[in-house]
Amino acid sequence: MKGYLRADGRKGIRNVVLVVYLVECAHHVARAIVTQSDSPDAQLIGFPGCFPNEYSLRIMSQLCTHPNVGGVVLVSLGCEGFNREALSVAIEGSGRPVSTLVIQQNGGTTSTIERGLSAVRDIQSQIDIVERGHFDVSDLMVGTICGGSDGTSGISANPAVGRCFDRLIADGAACIFEETGELIGCETVMADRAATPELGYEVRAAVEKAARYYETLGYGSFAPGNAEGGLSTQEEKSLGAYAKSGDSMIHGLIKPGDVPPGGGLYLLDIVPDGEPRYGFPNISDNAEIVELIACGAHLILFTTGRGSVVGSAISPVIKICANPDTYRNLSDDMDINAGKILEGAATLDEVGREIYDLTCRVADSERTKSEALGHQEFILTYKTFEPIGPACLPGRQG
Amino acid sequence: MEKKPDAFVLLHPGDNVFVCCHAVDAGSQVEIDGETIVLTESIEVGHKIARQSLESGDRIVKYGAPIGSATRAVARGEHIHRQNLASDYIPSHTRDKDE
Numbered sequence: 001m002k003g004y005l006r007a008d009g010r011k012g013i014r015n016v017v018l019v020v021y022l023v024e025c026a027h028h029v030a031r032a033i034v035t036q037s038d039s040p041d042a043q044l045i046g047f048p049g050c051f052p053n054e055y056s057l058r059i060m061s062q063l064c065t066h067p068n069v070g071g072v073v074l075v076s077l078g079c080e081g082f083n084r085e086a087l088s089v090a091i092e093g094s095g096r097p098v099s100t101l102v103i104q105q106n107g108g109t110t111s112t113i114e115r116g117l118s119a120v121r122d123i124q125s126q127i128d129i130v131e132r133g134h135f136d137v138s139d140l141m142v143g144t145i146c147g148g149s150d151g152t153s154g155i156s157a158n159p160a161v162g163r164c165f166d167r168l169i170a171d172g173a174a175c176i177f178e179e180t181g182e183l184i185g186c187e188t189v190m191a192d193r194a195a196t197p198e199l200g201y202e203v204r205a206a207v208e209k210a211a212r213y214y215e216t217l218g219y220g221s222f223a224p225g226n227a228e229g230g231l232s233t234q235e236e237k238s239l240g241a242y243a244k245s246g247d248s249m250i251h252g253l254i255k256p257g258d259v260p261p262g263g264g265l266y267l268l269d270i271v272p273d274g275e276p277r278y279g280f281p282n283i284s285d286n287a288e289i290v291e292l293i294a295c296g297a298h299l300i301l302f303t304t305g306r307g308s309v310v311g312s313a314i315s316p317v318i319k320i321c322a323n324p325d326t327y328r329n330l331s332d333d334m335d336i337n338a339g340k341i342l343e344g345a346a347t348l349d350e351v352g353r354e355i356y357d358l359t360c361r362v363a364d365s366e367r368t369k370s371e372a373l374g375h376q377e378f379i380l381t382y383k384t385f386e387p388i389g390p391a392c393l394p395g396r397q398g
Numbered sequence: 399m400e401k402k403p404d405a406f407v408l409l410h411p412g413d414n415v416f417v418c419c420h421a422v423d424a425g426s427q428v429e430i431d432g433e434t435i436v437l438t439e440s441i442e443v444g445h446k447i448a449r450q451s452l453e454s455g456d457r458i459v460k461y462g463a464p465i466g467s468a469t470r471a472v473a474r475g476e477h478i479h480r481q482n483l484a485s486d487y488i489p490s491h492t493r494d495k496d497e
Contacts, residue, residue: 009412033413073430082496150443150444151417151443151444151445151446152443152444153444155407155409155417184488185464185465185487185489186463191477211487211488214488215488219488220485220487221487225481227480227490229442229444230418230442230443230444230445230479231445232446232465232466232478232479232480232483232485232486233466233483233484233485233486234485234487234488235463235464235465235466235467235485235486235487236460236465236466239460239463239465240460242462278495292416305444324406324420324443325441325443325445342419342420342443343419
């Protein structure tokens, strides 16, 4: 495989120019720049709020310096709370070209769009010549998420991803699973897989935090479609979701924006710290995908039973369909048919290998279904986190 | 006759539910641990039926782990879902009402 060698030493599998709005008021201008650039590698992301927030600045910094990103155009209205200077400094510090356009200082919508188009072209010409060098499976960071789960997810697609994870980890890759709120009921078995008892305690505490948080909000992470698909309770959904993590030892617990220090299996704690505020932790699947990408995930393995069609900005999304009926209905959107396991046409190991092989081909530039269809969903909202404690990454002490 | 995989699978030997792998119509016969049961309602892919009769308050076990408790008595072969099973942790919601 070949990857893009970045100035900061990281290696990417895509060469994206991000156009970033720093408040909803700059969204239209940023979107117009992306639309008129007419390139699948010029992509739109942004933050809607005007109030400052440490979490959103950190996530945005991690996204703008992600290995799949070659350069960035920041679009600011001018008076919003987002710290555009700090973001620009972080991007520059990573060796990536960055250009900041302030609408209020650039004569408004029309002229900012024109300047933005020229900034995108300029950055594209700079990053077109970025060297592509050897990229190994051990360079890969892969995230997994399930969305639109049903009663098939936990017996076909999720355990198949688990088999793929085990193989990736054996080959030195870093794999991240997440949504502690969707692991309620799995805390005991999960804690037993932790590298150290102290990490096990942290894993259990993270799930307990999620249970408290969702209890305050009144709902678990459980959508009507989950029930229509045969799932009855949060813990039933959790046990199915948990199968995505495979059988490897859990090497660490990270929070959004923390990059795993090496290969292995990591649990991403997505539930905010402190008193519940700003509403539900992740309001939809793409909020989770964004956090996985902020942790450095080059690509996402997305399992679905009911049939999600989303992709993402920055990192390709591989869609693995758990339900054979859904696959027949939505095959244009699905990269892998894990539903055939239920029909007796393939084993978990075979589908696990299929996912592994496709992961390698996508890392080596093959486009996924959602990429080819133009899916580049993105959402980032408010949160607060405390840094992880020393017990969370036992491999990195001293 | 076309050979089909079993409509229901047992995921773990300790489970008291089976999971449906392809849709089965009401009135169909299924054999559960040697006993033939006539399904009183259609079962969709991904849904569960009881492996044995259950009392209200019994733990429902799938993947070898508890997924909640029965909220009323359940007959062998009956559909197990939100009408007779509730979380031991946190309520769920549907489009029409909170439960």
